Amino acid sequence: xxxxxxxxxxxxxxxxxxxxxxxxxxxxxxxxxxxxxxxxxxxxxxxxxxxxxxxxxxxxxxxxxxxxxxxxxxxxxxxxxxxxxxxxxxxxxxxxxxxxxxxxxxxxxxxxxxxxxxxxxxxxxxxxxxxxxxxxxxxxxxxxxxxxxxxxxxxxxxxxxxxxxxxxxxxxxxxxxxxxxxxxxxxxxxxxxxxxxxxxxxxxxxxxxxxxxxxxxxxxxxxxxxxxxxxxxxxxxxxxxxxxxxxxxxxxxxxxxxxxxxxxxxxxxxxxxxxxxxxxxxxxxxxxxxxxxxxxxxxxxxxxxxxxxxxxxxxxx
Amino acid sequence: xxxxxxxxxxxxxxxxxxxxxxxxxxxxxxxxxxxxxxxxxxxxxxxxxxxxxxxxxxxxxxxxxxxxxxxxxxxxxxxxxxxxxxxxxxxxxxxxxxxxxxxxxxxxxxxxxxxxxxxxxxxxxxxxxxxxxxxxxxxxxxxxxxxxxxxxxxxxxxxxxxxxxxxxxxxxxxxxxxxxxxxxxxxxxxxxxxxxxxxxxxxxxxxxxxxxxxxxxxxxxxxxxxxxxxxxxxxxxxxxxxxxxxxxxxxxxxxxxxxxxxxxxxxxxxxxxxxxxxxxxxxxxxxxxxxxxxxxxxxxxxx
Numbered sequence: 001x002x003x004x005x006x007x008x009x010x011x012x013x014x015x016x017x018x019x020x021x022x023x024x025x026x027x028x029x030x031x032x033x034x035x036x037x038x039x040x041x042x043x044x045x046x047x048x049x050x051x052x053x054x055x056x057x058x059x060x061x062x063x064x065x066x067x068x069x070x071x072x073x074x075x076x077x078x079x080x081x082x083x084x085x086x087x088x089x090x091x092x093x094x095x096x097x098x099x100x101x102x103x104x105x106x107x108x109x110x111x112x113x114x115x116x117x118x119x120x121x122x123x124x125x126x127x128x129x130x131x132x133x134x135x136x137x138x139x140x141x142x143x144x145x146x147x148x149x150x151x152x153x154x155x156x157x158x159x160x161x162x163x164x165x166x167x168x169x170x171x172x173x174x175x176x177x178x179x180x181x182x183x184x185x186x187x188x189x190x191x192x193x194x195x196x197x198x199x200x201x202x203x204x205x206x207x208x209x210x211x212x213x214x215x216x217x218x219x220x221x222x223x224x225x226x227x228x229x230x231x232x233x234x235x236x237x238x239x240x241x242x243x244x245x246x247x248x249x250x251x252x253x254x255x256x257x258x259x260x261x262x263x264x265x266x267x268x269x270x271x272x273x274x275x276x277x278x279x280x281x282x283x284x285x286x287x288x289x290x291x292x293x294x295x296x297x298x299x300x301x302x303x304x305x306x307x308x309x310x311x312x313x314x315x316x317x
Numbered sequence: 318x319x320x321x322x323x324x325x326x327x328x329x330x331x332x333x334x335x336x337x338x339x340x341x342x343x344x345x346x347x348x349x350x351x352x353x354x355x356x357x358x359x360x361x362x363x364x365x366x367x368x369x370x371x372x373x374x375x376x377x378x379x380x381x382x383x384x385x386x387x388x389x390x391x392x393x394x395x396x397x398x399x400x401x402x403x404x405x406x407x408x409x410x411x412x413x414x415x416x417x418x419x420x421x422x423x424x425x426x427x428x429x430x431x432x433x434x435x436x437x438x439x440x441x442x443x444x445x446x447x448x449x450x451x452x453x454x455x456x457x458x459x460x461x462x463x464x465x466x467x468x469x470x471x472x473x474x475x476x477x478x479x480x481x482x483x484x485x486x487x488x489x490x491x492x493x494x495x496x497x498x499x500x501x502x503x504x505x506x507x508x509x510x511x512x513x514x515x516x517x518x519x520x521x522x523x524x525x526x527x528x529x530x531x532x533x534x535x536x537x538x539x540x541x542x543x544x545x546x547x548x549x550x551x552x553x554x555x556x557x558x559x560x561x562x563x564x565x566x567x568x569x570x571x572x573x574x575x576x577x578x579x580x581x582x583x584x585x586x587x588x589x590x591x592x593x594x595x596x597x598x599x600x601x602x603x604x605x606x607x608x609x610x611x612x613x614x615x616x617x618x619x620x
Contacts, residue, residue: 002419003419005419006416006417006418006419007417009416009417010413010414010416010417013409013412013413013416014402014405014413017402017404017405017409018404101402105400105401105402105403106398106400107400107401107402109364109367109369109394109396109397109400110399110400110401110414110458111417112368112369113367113368113369113389113392113393113394113396114414114417114418114458115417115418115419116368116385116387116389116390116392118385313371315364315369315370315371316364316369316370317364317369317370
């Protein structure tokens with residue numbers, strides 16, 4: 001246990017000397033809420049007193065999106081909808097810093113003779129990576145409150161909101177990041193290149209899910225093709241249709257995306273979920289957070305076992 | 318208790334054996350030179366001892382513990398080109414290592430920086446360090462937690478003669494405190510003034526394991542080099558070849574030949590018997606370097 005603590009101290013010491021951590025923090029803590037607040041002010045100034053206000057309750061919109069609570073929600077939900085998401089970019093950058101750099105600087109042999117316990121090295125690095133991500137997310141939560149408070153001076157908002165629930169979603173989303181962190185560590189260590197590892201982390205999950213969509217189109221062709229005839233004969237159709245419920249990205253961002261469905265219901269409540277077309281997929285497609293967490297725990301277990309097995313056995317050159 | 322024990326240590330990469338059945342023991346407090354040409358298997362052996370590479374077969378123990386084990390915390394290493402975080406200063410790199418290892422005080426960081434005479438450059442980024450400074454910083458890092466065993470791979474690589482002398486003096490100082498040192502090199506002259514014992518490896522096999530003085534004695538006993546001149550150089554060369562030697566033509570009618578010491582006194586007599594008229598001949602006993610080269614190059618061994 002003390003070896004793990006030693007690694008945590010050393011990696012924290014290293015992280016504090018790395019500029020990219022501060023750049024990420026500045027973008028996430030300052031730029032995102034400042035831009036959101038600016039957009040809020042522009043919307044407010046340009047729509048107040050116009051016909052738009054008759055269709056959309058402007059005060060509610062301002063409170064939902066540009067109050068302290070709204071900005072904190074944006075800081076959680078916004079990154080879950082970009083592509084590639086800032087979450088996965090941050091994960092890849094952290095993995096590059098804490099495990100890729102050892103490869104890039106040829107430091108593995110040094111690290112592993114200074115601290116020969118490989119399990120302690122890996123565990124310590126994972127703790128610091130997850131810790132850094134937690135600091136980034138909680139920092140965003142706190143700065144959103146700060147910017148929202150400043151914003152009360154020029155947009156009609158206040159500090160009310162379900163803060164406990166939102167903080168819970170932040171922590172939930174952070175916990176879901178363990179699986180991609182383990183995947184990133186595994187890939188960077190396996191491909192022996194930080195750059196290639198990062199690229200694979202960024203594109204692999206989406207690529208696999210894209211391939212599924214292409215194949216899905218093929219299998220759905222009518223009349224029955226050779227592909228889907230074999231497929232249906234093997235009674236795999238149902239399994240195939242269930243697959244998206246277990247997709248990595250769909251489940252990974254579930255906590256971050258969950259406030260979006262609340263917002264959608266609030267402003268377009270006359271639509272049923274089914275009427276939202278492709279947006280229903282983005283809003284979660286009926287997946288519960290419990291289901292998503294179970295799926296992500298499964299991924300984390302798989303990647304974690306592989307990572308520890310490979311890391312403990314592989315020769316260091 | 319031995320500081321290091323290797324028993325049948327073997328490492329294969331595919332079909333090729335980088336180290337083959339290496340068996341040796343090193344007692345606590347010994348300073349052993351690990352000699353061999355580039356690619357002989359020195360670094361692979363050191364990596365196995367440091368727990369970085371898993372042996373294909375055989376075992377090694379350090380301070381009584383099978384590698385990899387807890388005793389590796391008592392080992393300091395410098396293996397191959399020293400590497401650091403280039404965006405950190407020399408001092409920060411040592412502080413990072415101190416935290417990573419644990420049980421190392423800030424005072425010790427300062428102490429090792431002074432020991433390798435880097436205190437003035439300690440706050441410069443490592444990317445601005447010369448090769449020699451990096452070597453010295455790597456030595457400082459290897460000494461940081463007062464290891465009981467030091468594994469050093471070519472520690473004087475890239476150093477100027479003054480730097481080599483400094484490192485040698487530092488290692489002597491460390492060894493006086495009872496630290497076991499296994500130091501590799503492909504240049505005998507670099508470590509002959511430092512070590513008591515030589516372990517020589519060639520093509521993955523240990524070809525000599527013994528005290529330095531035994532290697533010196535073997536050199537004196539085994540071979541001498543004759544430089545012979547004759548007016549008929551072709552006849553001289555042909556006669557030497559006929560006698561089973563491998564002469565080297567030096568020019569100006571001179572030929573150099575290496576032969577076992579016991580043949581030396583009969584050489585001129587045998588050449589004369591073959592009708593070669595020797596104008597002059599001088600004999601030199603092989604030095605340590607020649608003895609070592611013969612160890613690692615069978616073609617130079619006496620027939």
